[in-house]
Amino acid sequence: MMPNSNSKIHRGGQEAGRRELVSRSLQSAQHCLEHQDFGTAYAHYLLVLNLAPELKTCVKETFQFTLFKWVEELDSLARIQDLFNCYEQALELYPDDEVICNSMGEHLFRMGFRDEAAGYFHKAVKLNPDFADAKENFYRVANWLVERWHFIMLNDTRRNLTYLKAIENAVHSGCKSVLDIGTGTGILSMFAEKAGASLVYACELSKTMYELARDVVAANNMERKIKLLHLKSLDIEIPKHIPERVSLVVTETVDAGLFGEGIVESLIHAWEHLLLQPKPKNQDFSTGDYGRVIPASATIFGMAVECKEIRRHHRVGMQEIAGVHLSNSVQFFSPTYASAGSEETVEPYTTEKLSRVPGGYVPLTEPCQVMTVDFNNLQELKSLAARKPWKLSLPVTEGGILDAVVVWFVLQLDDEHALSTSPSEETCWEQAVYPVQGLPDYSVKTGDTVLIEVCCQDCYLKIQKISSLSSECGMDFSDRDDTLSLGNEAELCDALAGLQTTSKQDGSAQVCVLESTEIALLNNVLYHKCFKAAMDKVLSALNPNKDSQSMDVDGHGSGMNLQENQNKSFLDAAPDPLYVLDVSEGFSILPIIAGKLGPVRAYSSVEKEQHQAALNVISEANHFPKETLEFWLSHLEDENVVLQRPKSDKLWSIIILDVIETSGLIQQEVMEKAAISRCLLHSGGKIFPQYVLVYGMLVESESLLLESAVQGTEPTLGFNIAPFINQFKVPVRVYLDLSTLPCVPLSKPAELLRLDLMNPLLNTSSREVKVQICKSGKVTAIPFWYHIYLDEDHSLNTSDESSHWKQAAVVLDEPLQVQVGDELMLDVQHHKSNICITVKR
Numbered sequence: 133m134m135p136n137s138n139s140k141i142h143r144g145g146q147e148a149g150r151r152e153l154v155s156r157s158l159q160s161a162q163h164c165l166e167h168q169d170f171g172t173a174y175a176h177y178l179l180v181l182n183l184a185p186e187l188k189t190c191v192k193e194t195f196q197f198t199l200f201k202w203v204e205e206l207d208s209l210a211r212i213q214d215l216f217n218c219y220e221q222a223l224e225l226y227p228d229d230e231v232i233c234n235s236m237g238e239h240l241f242r243m244g245f246r247d248e249a250a251g252y253f254h255k256a257v258k259l260n261p262d263f264a265d266a267k268e269n270f271y272r273v274a275n276w277l278v279e280r281w282h283f284i285m286l287n288d289t290r291r292n293l294t295y296l297k298a299i300e301n302a303v304h305s306g307c308k309s310v311l312d313i314g315t316g317t318g319i320l321s322m323f324a325e326k327a328g329a330s331l332v333y334a335c336e337l338s339k340t341m342y343e344l345a346r347d348v349v350a351a352n353n354m355e356r357k358i359k360l361l362h363l364k365s366l367d368i369e370i371p372k373h374i375p376e377r378v379s380l381v382v383t384e385t386v387d388a389g390l391f392g393e394g395i396v397e398s399l400i401h402a403w404e405h406l407l408l409q410p411k412p413k414n415q416d417f418s419t420g421d422y423g424r425v426i427p428a429s430a431t432i433f434g435m436a437v438e439c440k441e442i443r444r445h446h447r448v449g450m451q452e453i454a455g456v457h458l459s460n461s462v463q464f465f466s467p468t469y470a471s472a473g474s475e476e477t478v479e480p481y482t483t484e485k486l487s488r489v490p491g492g493y494v495p496l497t498e499p500c501q502v503m504t505v506d507f508n509n510l511q512e513l514k515s516l517a518a519r520k521p522w523k524l525s526l527p528v529t530e531g532g533i534l535d536a537v538v539v540w541f542v543l544q545l546d547d548e549h550a551l552s553t554s555p556s557e558e559t560c561w562e563q564a565v566y567p568v569q570g571l572p573d574y575s576v577k578t579g580d581t582v583l584i585e586v587c588c589q590d591c592y593l594k595i596q597k598i599s600s601l602s603s604e605c606g607m608d609f610s611d612r613d614d615t616l617s618l619g620n621e622a623e624l625c626d627a628l629a630g631l632q633t634t635s636k637q638d639g640s641a642q643v644c645v646l647e648s649t650e651i652a653l654l655n656n657v658l659y660h661k662c663f664k665a666a667m668d669k670v671l672s673a674l675n676p677n678k679d680s681q682s683m684d685v686d687g688h689g690s691g692m693n694l695q696e697n698q699n700k701s702f703l704d705a706a707p708d709p710l711y712v713l714d715v716s717e718g719f720s721i722l723p724i725i726a727g728k729l730g731p732v733r734a735y736s737s738v739e740k741e742q743h744q745a746a747l748n749v750i751s752e753a754n755h756f757p758k759e760t761l762e763f764w765l766s767h768l769e770d771e772n773v774v775l776q777r778p779k780s781d782k783l784w785s786i787i788i789l790d791v792i793e794t795s796g797l798i799q800q801e802v803m804e805k806a807a808i809s810r811c812l813l814h815s816g817g818k819i820f821p822q823y824v825l826v827y828g829m830l831v832e833s834e835s836l837l838l839e840s841a842v843q844g845t846e847p848t849l850g851f852n853i854a855p856f857i858n859q860f861k862v863p864v865r866v867y868l869d870l871s872t873l874p875c876v877p878l879s880k881p882a883e884l885l886r887l888d889l890m891n892p893l894l895n896t897s898s899r900e901v902k903v904q905i906c907k908s909g910k911v912t913a914i915p916f917w918y919h920i921y922l923d924e925d926h927s928l929n930t931s932d933e934s935s936h937w938k939q940a941a942v943v944l945d946e947p948l949q950v951q952v953g954d955e956l957m958l959d960v961q962h963h964k965s966n967i968c969i970t971v972k973r
Contacts, residue, residue, distance in 0.1 A: 141345055152305040154184045156192075161198070170202040174218065181225050184676045188225065195222075196231060205240065215239065230259040234266040237327040241273060247339040250277045254859070264963045271862040271966065277340045278860035280839060281560070282316060286845045286857065288560040289552055290598050296323045296849060298426050298545035299382060301326035307380035307424065307748055311335070311406060313365040313398055314385040316852050318345035323357045324382065333374050335361040351852045367397045368406060377408045382426045388483040388553070389564035389593045390430055396505075396513055397591060398427060403510040410508055425507045427543045432593065433554070434524075434539045436582045438532035439493035442484070444655045446536075446567035446646040447574075456661035456724050458751035462746045463641045466648045469569040480594045482648065483562040486538060486555035488872040490933070494575060496534060497526040499554075502595075503588055521587035521596075528600075531577040537565040537595050566595045579603035613810045644746035649794040652717045652936035659928055659936070663820065664725050666922035667786055670818050671710055673728050674785055709733045710785040711778040713764060715805075717790045719743050724751055726786065727760040735764040737774060739890040775808045783814035789889065790825055792918055792930060793965070795866040796940030798887070800822075800965045802899075806889035819889045821920045826885040826967065828916035830911040830956070831941075833875035836865055840943040863945070864967065870915055870931055878911055878950060879903045884960045884969070905954040914958070914969050942969045 176197045199222050206215040219236040226232055237252030250273045256266035310324040324332045330445050336342040342362040349358050353585035361373055381402050385393040407423035416419040451458055468480055486493055506512050538552040541564045554559035585597040712726040712734045723734035744763055751761045787809045809819050842854040866872040878891035882903050888894040917931040917939045930937035959970040
């Protein structure tokens, strides 16, 4: 009896000690919080929760607050490992806390660990499907992790069937061991297993896709027959990862430009280290002892086109914008042009689905064979990168404006089965577009010749030095030669004189590389005219003497010097210039337009030195005094706090905010920025835009369904893939062109929301909208766009033909059958940049 009672007393004493320690630690934690010593407070809470797990619920909110404050501090001190250790400790204590999961994801995302971040966002959404912050984070990262073309390709029944038949042919002819390089969802591996391959290996570098493939393979009862490797194929070793060489490699690591996903490099490595030797030519017996690749080969085609949409995204088309003269001393190029002479590896093309490009396109030449590649020939693959650039000539068959060379390919899977990515085919692929830039004249006529130089470099097909040769030169060009086949020296001189090449640049010009969306913005005439008129209205009201001081003149030559002196004297005489701040993202000439409207100090928030240099050259060409244009970020002590007074005793007359992303979404935190901006305006000052109306309509669109989710098992030939990849579907599709989107409108456009930056009382972050059906059909999506009001008289429509903005659409989870005359209620919510629309009958 005695020992037992002693142990009870001992346990009672331990319990009292534990309670005392917990109580003291809670008090200490509270004391530390009051003194903002978050690190010590966090340590005390860890001790409390480890000693007294029963307190988890009641201290949860204070613990979260302490954790987030402490990791903010660790972040500012760059103590990254300690930061993640804190999150891991917190998640051990609260494994099912969606707020901590989401916050951990946000930190990982900021550090560039997108795969890992997505895992935490996904978990947070699963824990609480209504947690708006986590949903928005997950949607943004899901677009990056599982690119939207996965859905489009998996829904392409013809493509899937063609691959299946080619793989069946290979396996039935003796290829019993298979390696699938870049397996994605695992569909090609499952085709091989279904065809009867005895050994199937599949590798995938993306952690997200590898885990998705693992789930898909298990759901189709093939986990014992398909071995998945979370590896790049270049890192696979025998016998470490696979026991011996395989007889078949299948892959679809091709992009619109064929080579951009590294297929050449991975197949060279496969032939050298992972595949059996290729079958010798002219040998007919069984192929089982030999190696082969699906696809077997490819033929690349190209043609020159005229296309206004490509042009406006890659070439600035005017010398003057809203009264601002764009100096000849600045030459604007898009990144594709910059890649030609760049040391960095930049993708030398953009991609477009030409069948859906707004305004269409006109072929200027017949399609021309650019090159062929045999994926079953190791020597040919190895010689590609070393091959010298070769020249091709494309006879012009239709006169027009030379805007781009467009490229596509035919993928020969085997002798019987091929897939084409041609713009004239119904295909899930886009085409590669090489925009033409830097020519003195882009017009061509029938009989002229378009010249291109082709090479394979840095894993990319490069088409460069695109130029045109007038038919009046009468020269004949060889298609395949490395040199132009010209007769004598005199002919050569004549031809070179008529040759307009992209290499002829003004050596003194300031080169400015802009994103294609920034070039489209510069080409948006209405945008700049509206801003000029709206800014003029505000500045005139604030400065009644402005008209006599305006810098907006069209004089040239010596008159300008007089104007410049006048401007200087105005700025000196005017003790109080008006302050304009442009914090719109990317390259913007709005501060220069503002600077031409009177005694103004205009601040630009562009960051890149090249962009600042270009704006300086333009402001000099417009005879600005130096102090008229300044770069705001150089005035800030903390670049994270962009919105603040111009000077301690001054306020802004105009603040220009970016409200809509070019993708078609609302910018994140725009309403918070507007709230700060309102406090920084002096009386009569304005935020631009002042308000935004969101419009939408109900449509039936099969295309949007196919691009948003895998539609059951039929397109994937009976394999169960849809439930797994569809976890990564997002309800909003971005970067849409409504003018060419295949869809049937089922209602008229309706106003959905108002975002008021000047008057928050007029905001509607959620509302119900009644919509009447004007055509029977199946509602699959709600495309939306914006009317951006700079003021009551000046507005911009983001769905206009000249708009640099794209549109977006909410895609319904379940299509809704409707009849003419039906009335539907739309429940519209706006959170950060996300618009959520629920349809009710």
